[in-house]
Amino acid sequence: MNGTIFTSGRLTFVAAREGHMVEILSMVHVKHFTPFPAVAFTSLLALFMIIPSNFDQLVNYFSFTAWLFYGLVMLALIALRFSKRDAKRPIKIPIVIPIIVLLASVYLVIAPIIDEPALEYLYATMFILAGLLFYVPFVHFKYSLPGMTQFTIFSQCIMQVAPTDHMPLG
Numbered sequence: 001m002n003g004t005i006f007t008s009g010r011l012t013f014v015a016a017r018e019g020h021m022v023e024i025l026s027m028v029h030v031k032h033f034t035p036f037p038a039v040a041f042t043s044l045l046a047l048f049m050i051i052p053s054n055f056d057q058l059v060n061y062f063s064f065t066a067w068l069f070y071g072l073v074m075l076a077l078i079a080l081r082f083s084k085r086d087a088k089r090p091i092k093i094p095i096v097i098p099i100i101v102l103l104a105s106v107y108l109v110i111a112p113i114i115d116e117p118a119l120e121y122l123y124a125t126m127f128i129l130a131g132l133l134f135y136v137p138f139v140h141f142k143y144s145l146p147g148m149t150q151f152t153i154f155s156q157c158i159m160q161v162a163p164t165d166h167m168p169l170g
Helices: 002-017 036-050 055-083 096-115 119-140 148-159
Strands: 027-029 161-163
Touching: 002 036, 027 036, 027 148, 036 055, 036 148, 055 096, 055 119, 148 161
Parallel strands: none
Antiparallel strands: 027 161
């Protein structure tokens, strides 16, 4: 979880830069060159998540979700290893490592549900699947809400941020 605290703001920044989140999250501070909007957004999400619950529950559900995604990534890696045998790979690891990680992630996702079944695991899964409701129109079909350009410009002025392609080098 500690590593995620440091990387989540940067992941949000890159996701926005790739068009998977709102444009303002892809911008950096004009003086400090940090992804301030993305870090602030991630921090606000963390605060909202801790309000209704306690820290132990937050760690449990975060771990459940994280290992679910780690398992899906390993499954994709294994599938691509066999379906695209001749693809160029910058790094290639022995297939046994993703298999071990996949088995560990399956255990770490299923064990908490068996050990202490809670409706919250279903809620977490439904919340993840609900992301498709946003992905399909806004990312896949590139729909933009009216007023987003004005919101982005206003937010840029308030946070003193600019798109990375307009930042001076050095």
